[in-house]
């Protein structure tokens with residue numbers, strides 16, 4: 120395990136610096152203890168890169184991202200850069216540009232609810248405590264990118280808006296591969312969500328998923344219509360292991376699933392390329408309102424480190440070490456403000472990071 | 480209020496006969512008491528029409544539907560007719576054919592949770608007790624009907640599936656009118672759900688809704704992206720009054736909202752035409768497994784009568800009478816099997832209908 124591998128560390132903006140500092144502490148600790156041979160290189164992205172270099176994605180940053188084995192991102196954006204044209208802002212010119220140029224099409228969105236935080240959910244605790252779903256969303260195709268699109272004037276003079284929901288076989292196969300392999304690493308069950316009773320594009324989706332299932336005899340494939348999936352996530356979310364779906368359905372369902380947990384400050388995410396390299400980041404944003412106050416919850420970023428070790432670095436034991444440590448600090452009753460409840464102990468960003476390291 | 484108005488009564492199949500018998504008892508009672516001048520005419524539809532006349536929608540039935548001021552439908556379908564070609568089955572050739580031929584584009588899907596049934600929800604009771612949302616879904620346009628659509632072979636030999644998400648101005652205006660008018664009859668708040676940050680078709684949708692809002696100064700219009708709407712329905716569903724959205728987003732969100740209540744046996748629905756005439760039916764199906772056993776919950780059909788009186792017959796006081804009576808029987812602890820909980824009194828279909836009439 121001593122091959123030299125590079126991790127790009129991009130703190131970004133707002134609370135990104137604080138939460139990344141804790142995540143890096145945890146990553147360096149695990150790197151040493153498990154002899155992972157990871158080489159951490161830092162770079163600017165987003166608003167902080169605009170301030171320093173006039174662009175949200177300096178070429179040096181992109182070059183690092185392109186050669187790194189994985190990217191760890193904090194969060195980008197803030198009011199300071201909201202007056203810029205959309206195309207120059209931290210989100211579009213920084214985050215989305217990395218995704219686009221590296222073709223990070225495979226979005227992993229876990230919805231995990233540690234039993235210690237079950238009360239934070241709007242659902243009854245017994246329905247969500249211990250929830251552990253992984254939603255695999257196709258991120259660079261489908262209707263959000265489909266052509267033709269636009270608003271045209273009809274012959275009768277009125278306007279018509281139109282978009283195209285489109286997937287070809289190879290796009291479906293490459294996200295299917297991500298999902299089947301994720302199911303192999305987890306509980307072995309994959310639910311493909313579509314609207315194959317109505318939409319031809321998802322009839323093809325379902326057919327390809329069925330065809331791929333032959334190559335994964337250890338994965339049990341099922342199918343569900345998207346409207347029913349939205350219902351089942353509310354009725355009995357623990358029935359799912361891995362869910363795979365297109366960009367738009369994935370947008371809706373992954374956000375719904377995240378909300379089931381009631382604690383978005385705990386959720387990591389990943390965007391992978393065809394070789395399994397990718398960018399890891401918390402689901403929450405840069406929270407400029409609490410930036411610099413040592414208040415932010417670093418656990419989503421710390422759990423992003425664990426995800427990175429599992430999916431891009433192939434070090435599942437190291438990943439498990441971190442996840443177990445997070446569970447331990449929750450058992451100890453330590454909570455940042457966003458997940459605080461009466462009877463628990465309020466800690467700040469640095470204290471939470473230290474506690475995770477102590478629990479490793 | 481003594482104009483003669485015609486209600487088409489279509490019991491359909493399975494439990495449709497039993498639940499409709501109770502709904503008709505309630506409707507006749509209110510008809511007499513409030514002197515509504517409603518003339519009820521019965522007809523066959525679905526499987527029972529196939530058995531009697533060889534077609535799920537006999538011309539006499541359609542003719543009645545076309546001239547009626549409103550249609551009350553029980554439920555259609557059952558295993559007996561599942562071997563028929565899809566195009567001849569009770570759902571497609573009966574229900575969907577009425578919708579299509581009468582152009583019933585305005586789907587009203589209430590998500591109401593009587594406080595007495597709050598425990599049935601997967602959400603914490605305090606978040607859903609007394610929930611009263613109306614989702615207005617466009618039902619005959621959008622991506623489910625858009626052209627071009629299909630699966631084609633690309634130049635490189637692989638296949639590509641595609642569908643078109645399309646709305647023109649007049650389609651948006653007519654569903655907008657249904658929604659704004661519904662908001663006027665209710666709490667005066669309308670949330671339009673779209674994905675206007677990405678999809679051009681919903682940019683036009685949002686622009687038209689904004690334009691229409693000028694004509695409804697008594698309605699407060701807001702906008703929400705569909706992924707956020709899915710989250711907010713889980714986080715704090717009571718924040719909504721009326722929601723309006725397109726066919727596909729409406730399919731997903733109305734089913735999710737229905738599931739929030741935990742008791743689909745209680746939910747009515749409507750599909751309206753451009754003149755406000757329409758078809759009213761429970762959200763649940765024909766439940767062949769319990770048909771003929773006097774077990775089915777007639778309340779969704781009884782509440783469909785109330786909806787019909789409010790939206791197509793313009794008799795809001797009569798509608799309220801029925802809704803209050805339903806609330807009273809729930810206060811009395813009466814429950815059919817599907818909503819039974821320990822400590823309440825189990826009643827059958829007829830007993831529940833009788834109790835509602837007694838409570839009127």
Ligand SMILES: [Mg+2]
Pocket residue numbers: 370371374706707
């Ligand atoms: Mg989203």
Ligand SMILES: [Mg+2]
Pocket residue numbers: 346347730731734
């Ligand atoms: Mg549906």
